Structures are given as C-alpha cells and as structure tokens.
Amino acid sequence: MTSDVHTLTIDGTGVVGTADQTVLEVAAEHGIDIPTLCHLDGLSEVGACRLCLVEVDGGHRPALACMTRVEEGMTVTTHNDRLAGYRRNLVQMLFLERNHVCAVCVANRHCELQDLAAELGVTHFDLPAIYPNVGVDASHRLFAIDHNRCIMCTRCVRVCDEIEGAHTWDVMGRGLAARLVTDLGTPWGESDTCTSCGKCVQVCPTGALFEKGRSVAEGAKERRPFLPYLKVRRS
C-alpha cells in the first residue's frame, strides 16, 4: 500500500495523497481552497463548472483539480494571475448566460455563485448578456425550479441518481439549449419517480431550486438546511 502514497507540491507546500485521490481532495485536506461550483463531497465528479482549473507542472493547458488524480512529484499551482483571469471570466459567463439578478433571488446571500463572484472580485460584466426566457416549473407541491438561475452544475442530477436513487432529474439539449428536465420532460409535479425528498433543493448552489413559500426577504431558500459540509462562502 505504501506505493499508493504520493508526495506532491501544491502552491509550494509539500503534501501527501493516495493514488485514488484527486488534486482537489488533497488540497482541501491541507487547507488549500480551490474554487468550485459543481463539486460536492459524496457525489461523483463531472468537471462541469471548470472553475477548479489548476496548473500542473507549469503546463500550458490548465487541468481540472477535481478530475486529476495525484501523481508522484507533481507540482500544482492553484492560484496565479492567469487562473484568476480565467475564473473571473468563467463566473462572468455563468452570470450572463441566464438571468442572475441577486436582488430578486431567494438565494440572495446564501448563494455559492454570488459568494464566488465576490471572492474572485467580479465587480462588473464586460460581455453582453444573453438573458433567455427559459421559464419556471412550479408544478411540484413543495418545490419549484427557476431555470433562469440554473448554472447547469448537475449537482441535483447526481444527488437524485446517486444518493436518493430516483434519477428524476436529467439534462436535455446541449450548449446554450441545455435544460434540466424531470422524467424526460414531464412537469415536475407529474413526475412518477420524484420522492419529494428535497435533496436537489439542498445541493443547488444557486436559487434555481427552492422550497415553495420562501420569500426573497427571508434570504433562505429552504426551511431546514442540512449538509453541514456545504460551504457557503460568506465573508
């Protein structure tokens, strides 16, 4: 088993990890914070948000920390000006691709996208906004989804499939046309597979999935937040 243990350098610090661990996991264990939106402890990795990109051995093309296994002797840089620029642009594009207006969102001040924008210093947008009208599905008795606030991180898809075992959520379409769907596109309220467990609402990093009856003024999109490891980056 000793051969499975690798030593590597992250941001100049010597760290130790096992062969089945990702750079993101090892960094987290050693208190090095790498921004991410699609990663959630306990779920599989998809590499959808691209925010955890790091430089490995000064490589020209950044690698995703959540998808890269640790290797003996690798040198990882998690923060520099180039990566910060990419991350700011990526967050900016997430904001502009749909309609993320914090002031009228149930997740205001409890939103990982908002916190990340603040942390990365995204003070303004210099790209044009798309703002498509992608609709709201409020047909479920307890919950609703506002597709305008969805960033396609697919945490809800994975938690529904891997933890709840229902696989109610899935993704339809590609690129800008990609949408979350319940049960092959039937309204959420008519879904046969949904168990109304609410896990998708808990893991949603933005206000896309929320519990009905939550008002914007309350600033909390669910009644009983659990998952204590859900890191909310409030300063």
Added chain:
Amino acid sequence: MLLTAITEGRATLGDLRQLEELSAMVAATSLCGLGQTAPNPVFSTLRYFRAEYLSHIEDGTCPAGVCPMVGAETAGVTTTQVNP
C-alpha cells in the same frame, strides 16, 4: 459579435484585447477538442494578419476591400459629437 464589430469598423482596441483574452480562455478551459480548437482561426489570423485587424480598428478601413465597414462613419460622427 466582436468580429462583426471589427468588420463594420465599430470596434476598439479594447474589443481586440477582449477577443484575444476570450479566445485564450476558451482554448484553455474547454473539455473537448471542439472547444480547444474553436479559437484557432482567430489565433492564426491574429498572428499573420494583425495589421489588417488594426487598420479596421484604428483607420476604419478594410485593406482587402471585403468588409462592409458600415459603422466606421457613424463611429466617426459620434466621436466628433462627444469631443466638440
């Protein structure tokens, strides 16, 4: 959109910088080969024809005589109005 602005003579040097920045970002952060190579036409034209980009932006002219440059005059009028 940025390229359209350049071909119509409405672009600024800031637009050119943003085009280069975005292209580098898309190439570096894309998952698949389509995204990684999508900015290549921009990279190669910028490498070999940067002077043409600059004459579109700074002089409002298209050396090859291909681009419509319809926005160039309008942009000029706006400038004089702003700085009388």
